[in-house]
Amino acid sequence: MLGAERRKRLLHAVRAEGVAHVGMLAERLDVSPSTIRRDLSALQAQGLLNRTHGGAMAEAVQADEPDRPQRSGVASREKSKLASAAVEHIAPGATILVTGGTTTAAMVPLLEGIERLTVVTNSLHLAVDLARFEEISTVVLGGYLRHREMSLLGHLTRQALEELQVDEAFVGAYGITEAGISGAHVDEAETDRWLLSRVRRITALVDGSKFGRSGPVRIAPARQLYRVITDGSAPEDELDALRAAGVDVVQV
Amino acid sequence: MLGAERRKRLLHAVRAEGVAHVGMLAERLDVSPSTIRRDLSALQAQGLLNRTHGGAMAEAVQADEPDRPQRSGVASREKSKLASAAVEHIAPGATILVTGGTTTAAMVPLLEGIERLTVVTNSLHLAVDLARFEEISTVVLGGYLRHREMSLLGHLTRQALEELQVDEAFVGAYGITEAGISGAHVDEAETDRWLLSRVRRITALVDGSKFGRSGPVRIAPARQLYRVITDGSAPEDELDALRAAGVDVVQV
DNA sequence: TCACTGTTGCTCATTTTTGCTCATTGACGC
DNA sequence: GCGTCAATGAGCAAAAATGAGCAACAGTGA
Numbered sequence: 001m002l003g004a005e006r007r008k009r010l011l012h013a014v015r016a017e018g019v020a021h022v023g024m025l026a027e028r029l030d031v032s033p034s035t036i037r038r039d040l041s042a043l044q045a046q047g048l049l050n051r052t053h054g055g056a057m058a059e060a061v062q063a064d065e066p067d068r069p070q071r072s073g074v075a076s077r078e079k080s081k082l083a084s085a086a087v088e089h090i091a092p093g094a095t096i097l098v099t100g101g102t103t104t105a106a107m108v109p110l111l112e113g114i115e116r117l118t119v120v121t122n123s124l125h126l127a128v129d130l131a132r133f134e135e136i137s138t139v140v141l142g143g144y145l146r147h148r149e150m151s152l153l154g155h156l157t158r159q160a161l162e163e164l165q166v167d168e169a170f171v172g173a174y175g176i177t178e179a180g181i182s183g184a185h186v187d188e189a190e191t192d193r194w195l196l197s198r199v200r201r202i203t204a205l206v207d208g209s210k211f212g213r214s215g216p217v218r219i220a221p222a223r224q225l226y227r228v229i230t231d232g233s234a235p236e237d238e239l240d241a242l243r244a245a246g247v248d249v250v251q252v
Numbered sequence: 253m254l255g256a257e258r259r260k261r262l263l264h265a266v267r268a269e270g271v272a273h274v275g276m277l278a279e280r281l282d283v284s285p286s287t288i289r290r291d292l293s294a295l296q297a298q299g300l301l302n303r304t305h306g307g308a309m310a311e312a313v314q315a316d317e318p319d320r321p322q323r324s325g326v327a328s329r330e331k332s333k334l335a336s337a338a339v340e341h342i343a344p345g346a347t348i349l350v351t352g353g354t355t356t357a358a359m360v361p362l363l364e365g366i367e368r369l370t371v372v373t374n375s376l377h378l379a380v381d382l383a384r385f386e387e388i389s390t391v392v393l394g395g396y397l398r399h400r401e402m403s404l405l406g407h408l409t410r411q412a413l414e415e416l417q418v419d420e421a422f423v424g425a426y427g428i429t430e431a432g433i434s435g436a437h438v439d440e441a442e443t444d445r446w447l448l449s450r451v452r453r454i455t456a457l458v459d460g461s462k463f464g465r466s467g468p469v470r471i472a473p474a475r476q477l478y479r480v481i482t483d484g485s486a487p488e489d490e491l492d493a494l495r496a497a498g499v500d501v502v503q504v
Numbered sequence: 505t506c507a508c509t510g511t512t513g514c515t516c517a518t519t520t521t522t523g524c525t526c527a528t529t530g531a532c533g534c
Numbered sequence: 535g536c537g538t539c540a541a542t543g544a545g546c547a548a549a550a551a552t553g554a555g556c557a558a559c560a561g562t563g564a
Contacts, residue, residue, distance in 0.1 A: 003511070019257045022551075032513050037552070052256035053520065054551065078297060102298075124379055124392070131376065131399050140376070140404050142394030142412040147383050152392050156412050160394040163408060255521070274541080284523045289542070305530065305541060 006031065007039050014049050014056050021055040045216035047148060047185035078231060082205045083107040085229045085252045086170055089203070090114055094167045098126055099192055100151040101172030103205045105129060111136055120166055122157050122191065124150040139164065141195075146188060153191040161195055168201040168226070175213030176206045178241035180222040182215035189217035201226040208233030222247060258283065259291050266301050266308050273307040328358075330483060334457045335359040337481045337504045338422055341455070342366055346419045350378055351444055352403040353424030355457045357381060363388055372418055374409050374443065376402040391416065393447075398440060405443040413447055420453040420478070427465030428458045430493035432474040434467035441469035453478040460485030474499060 006029055013028070014020045022040070026033045044051040049058060083106035090096060092115040098104050100123030108129040111117060115135075121127055122141040130138045141160040143152030171192065173181035181204050183189025196202050202225050211234050222245040229250045230239070239249050258281055265280070266272045274292070278285045296303045301310055335358035342348060344367040350356050352375030360381040363369060367387075373379055374393040382390045393412040395404030423444065425433035433456050435441025448454055454477050463486050474497040481502045482491070491501050 019254050021254065033551085034513060034553090035511085038512090041553095050256075052254055055254050057254065057256055057260070079299075124376065124383065127376055127397060128380060128402070131397060131402055134399050138397035138399075139408065140392065140394050140397055142392050142404070142408065145379060145383060145390035145392055147386050147390075150380070150383055152394070156391065156394065156415060159415070160408050160412065163411070285541085286523060286543090287521085290522085293543095 001029070003039075006035075007043060010036070010039050011043055011048055015058050019055060019057045025055070041216075044184065045186055047146075047188070078207055079103045079106040079205075080110075081252045082207065082229050082231065083110055085250055086203055086205055087111060087114070089227070090117065090168070092116055094118070095120065095165065097121070097161075097166045097169040097195060097199055099123060099169070099171045099195065100126060100149055100188075101205075103172040103207070104170055107170060107205075108133075120161070120164055122152040122195065124152065143191070146185075149185070149188060151188055151191075153187055157191055158194050161198055166199050168203060169196055169199040170203050170205060171196065171219065173204055173206050173210060173219060174215035176204065176210050176228070176238075177212060177214050178222060178238065178245065179214070179218070180225065181206070181219045183217045183219050184215045186217050189215065189219050192219045193217070196220045196224070203227040203229060205229050206234075207231050208235070211235050211238045253281070255291075258287075259295060262288070262291055263295055263300055267310045271304075271307060271309050277307070330459055331355045331358040331457075332362075333504045334459065334481050334483065335362055337502055338455055338457055339363060339366075341479075342369065342420070344368055346370070347372065347417060349373070349413075349418045349421040349447065349451055351375060351421070351423045351447065352378060352401055352440075353457075355424040355459070356422050359422060359457075360385075372413070372416055374404040374447065376404065395443070398437075401437070401440060403440055403443075405439055409443055410446050413450055418451050420455060421448055421451040422455050422457060423448065423471065425456055425458050425462060425471060426467035428456065428462050428480070428490075429464060429466050430474060430490065430497065431466070431470070432477065433458070433471045435469045435471050436467045438469050441467070441471050444471045445469070448472045448476070455479040455481060457481050458486075459483050460487070463487050463490045 009029065010025060013025065022033050022036050026036045040051050040056050043049050049056045079102060082103055087107055087110040095118040097120045098107060105126060108126065112133050118137040118139065119130055120139045120141060122143060127138060127140045130136055141152055141157045143157035144154040146153055174184035175182045183192060196219060202220055204225055206228065208231050222242055225247045227248040227250060228242055231252055243249050261281065262277060265277065274285050274288050278288045292303055292308045295301050301308045331354060334355055339359055339362040347370040349372045350359060357378060360378065364385050370389040370391065371382055372391045372393060374395060379390060379392045382388055393404055393409045395409035396406045398405055426436035427434045435444060448471060454472055456477055458480065460483050474494055477499045479500040479502060480494055483504055495501055
């Protein structure tokens with residue numbers, strides 16, 4: 001069987017049944033578990049399914065369920081702490097770029113009160129959250145809507161940013177290593193990478209669990225990062241490597 | 253059972269019943285109480301439920317989301333009828349522009365099933381509603397967010413549309429007379445006017461109460477309109493005037 | 505034919521998950 | 535305030551899953 005055909009069947013199985021186990025898939029498609037794992041990783045990189053331990057699921061348990069957005073302020077304490085540290089450094093009158101993600105979303109309710117703030121985003125979720133704060137001037141970068149993440153991507157998104165002058169960007173990430181931050185979904189990360197290449201100061205918000213993990217697409221190299229905000233669970237050696245690369249590391 | 257699957261079920265059980273006990277969950281899912289506790293902790297860290305002693309409670313439902321009160325499908329019958337007539341004329345493979353408004357929003361759930369449809373909009377509400385339909389390719393025009401109407405305006409919005417080729421536009425209006433359609437808010441109407449000037453076919457959705465009323469800003473003159481969809485309560489003489497201007501008038 | 509590339513299955517060290525134990529904590533009744 | 539008991543979280547060991555590395559193999563083009 002062709003590899004592409006196998007991946008197609010595999011995706012179909014996951015979608016049809018909601019969940020699938022590596023062992024079961026290996027047996028059904030008559031290939032080794034290693035191959036199944038590689039296939040699942042590839043499909044995840046394309047954002048077509050969610051990898052989990054032991055298999056994969058069509059829909060993640062995570063907060064990005066389109067059904068129950070339950071956004072706006074209902075961030076976990078951990079994310080709120082990171083967000084709080086990030087917001088501290090924002091000056092009145094600043095123009096900031098905030099990309100999509102649950103960690104960066106936690107910043108929104110904390111932005112209230114910063115004077116003459118302009119927030120630029122390519123995330124629909126962020127934009128909707130921001131709409132509640134009349135004093136915050138909000139700019140949405142247009143683009144093709146990626147349904148699952150509610151983010152806007154592509155040529156239009158990039159073109160819109162060209163028109164703007166952004167002081168600082170705040171981003172989440174799928175993973176962070178001494179090489180830099182990386183994303184899980186190819187097209188989303190690609191747009192993120194482009195957006196960040198236009199911004200001088202980049203602050204990444206990553207909890208400790210993201211360290212040492214690397215997604216398929218690099219979003220920004222370490223030397224491009226201005227600041228990394230993380231929590232106490234981040235491994236010291238990784239933090240040292242970042243510091244050596246000139247990154248300002250903040251632990252909360 | 254997959255760990256992630258178990259957490260999903262667990263969350264579902266908590267949400268369905270409001271509260272859940274560790275012991276009960278352990279028995280039902282056939283795992284140890286320790287595992288249940290770990291799962292509950294993880295879900296709490298994601299802000300998806302509230303941990304209590306002995307079990308967990310569903311996350312308090314955010315009472316009044318100021319954002320989407322009666323959006324998404326809960327349109328009045330009148331508006332749905334207009335929307336339904338509008339959707340009838342959309343061909344497979346079309347690219348349509350839909351501006352913000354409660355009448356046009358009623359079109360969204362009816363768009364499902366039209367093949368290879370691309371919807372362009374400058375309304376955040378529309379975009380969020382459209383995100384539920386994976387088959388619909390959605391493009392959001394960027395711009396400055398107008399908080400009250402959740403619409404995107406200004407230079408970026410116009411620039412984004414320049415990049416696109418739209419077959420037909422569907423718009424609501426504050427008022428309609430033989431002179432054309434008009435809007436209530438200056439900056440919003442201005443952007444609408446610009447957007448519509450780039451589209452050949454314009455279909456306006458206006459219920460009978462809008463006739464004879466005129467807002468401060470003209471959005472499009474009658475001769476620019478391709479079709480007007482209205483209901484039985486529209487005054488005949490106004491409709492005749494529109495017909496005389498070459499507009500296709502549809503009454504539902 | 506031969507060098508090269510991409511895929512597959514296997515091995516193995518590492519990571520993650522899970523159930524258990526046990527000291528500590530919190531809830532509840534008196 | 536106090537005692538009782540269930541619930542909890544940390545620590546631990548076993549089992550399962552994982553990813554990196556490696557060799558074998560098939561297909562491609564010179």
